[in-house]
Amino acid sequence: MSFSQPLPLALSPSRLSDFQSCPRRFQHASVERIAQPATYATAKGNVVHHIFEQLFLQEGPLRTLEFARSQISLAEAKVLNEQVCEEIGLNDTTREKLRREVDTILDRYFHMEDPTKVVHEGVELRINTTIDGVPMLGILDRLDRGDDGELTIVDYKTGSLPNRNYDTQTFANADLYAALCEHELGQQPKTIRLLYVAHGEAIERTVTTPVVVARRNAAVTAWNRITTYYNEGDFPATPSKSACRFCAFKQQCSANGVAVVH
Ligand code: SF4
Structure with a gap:
């Protein structure tokens, strides 16, 4: 099969996350653009x-x-x-x-x-850039500038707190934002600050170059796989409990014979 819809113009952190959890989810959401009902x-x-x-x-x-x-x-x-x-x-x-x-x-x-007291460089800041030939887009909730001139990526979270042993996934989107900032603004942010506003708790982490480079490379690799699957006309489904649990496309997958994990 071939797709009548074009690929999205750019890879964003949420699209990357969709693709990494299940390529078929990316297909439904970002190629076929099947609307996901609001919750x-x-x-x-x-x-x-x-x-x-x-x-x-x-x-x-x-x-x-x-x-x-x-x-x-x-x-x-x-x-x-x-x-x-x-x-x-x-x-x-x-x-x-x-x-x-x-x-x-x-x-x-x-x-x-x-x-x-906050000094910022922008709110809902759109960063469109191309890294290693891959078009990328990030929309930052806020990018703060400290007294020392350093940048902090601020992301508001209205959901649950991550568990105590929060992992790299917790900062995955912000790490990619850091790569976009560095590439486009010529300055690597120093800190990522996640504000879990429903709980009144903030989680902060220092940005490190190896993590940012790894995240950027993962995005480039993913985009190359995305274009391959797109040209082949099929994004494989990789059902798993964590991927399928909150996925909006269970119905489509079940109708297509995919063994959705409930
Ligand atoms: S329901 Fe599961 S297999 Fe189907 S697109 Fe979603 S995550 Fe992938």
Whole structure:
């Protein structure tokens, strides 16, 4: 078979993650572009990200909890369109729950850092670049500039905390962001800071060159495999418990005879 749809214009960390967990998932999501229905968790995450984006577009002294709270209904209006509301089955009760949870997240966030003191290079910062012939795209939640001139990648997480022995996978996306920053801005970020805002906890790690190089090389290798599978007209399915568990394409796979792991 050959695909009527083109390959995506660039490889992003989330597309890379899809491909590495199961190439067929990449095929469905990024080549065939089968829409993945919204979930309550993704909708809440998008509301929170939108509020933080607006917060950090303000001048330092204006980044207050009151301002952030004033953005909740505006963020809802932007994110929770008719289709999303239908997909997540939003009703008065769940809407109220979502508002309460977002309000708690904002409260916890303001105990984690003082946004009025943050100096950043950009929010929702798009970095489009080509590395070793591979088009790549990263959208950073925030890129901070410290007093010492060093850069910190800041990523907001609205889901669960990783377990205590968090591994390289926890920082995988941010490591690729670091590679993109270095390539495009000519400066390797010094630190990655993951803000688990629903829990009020931050996890920080120093960026190291070997890890960034390994992550960049893994992306280049993946893209080469992606183009090969695309030209062959088939991305293999590699079902596993961890890959299939939260995959939106179980139905398609089951219909195609793939032994989905439940
Ligand atoms: S359901 Fe499993 S096998 Fe199918 S695309 Fe998703 S991860 Fe891959």
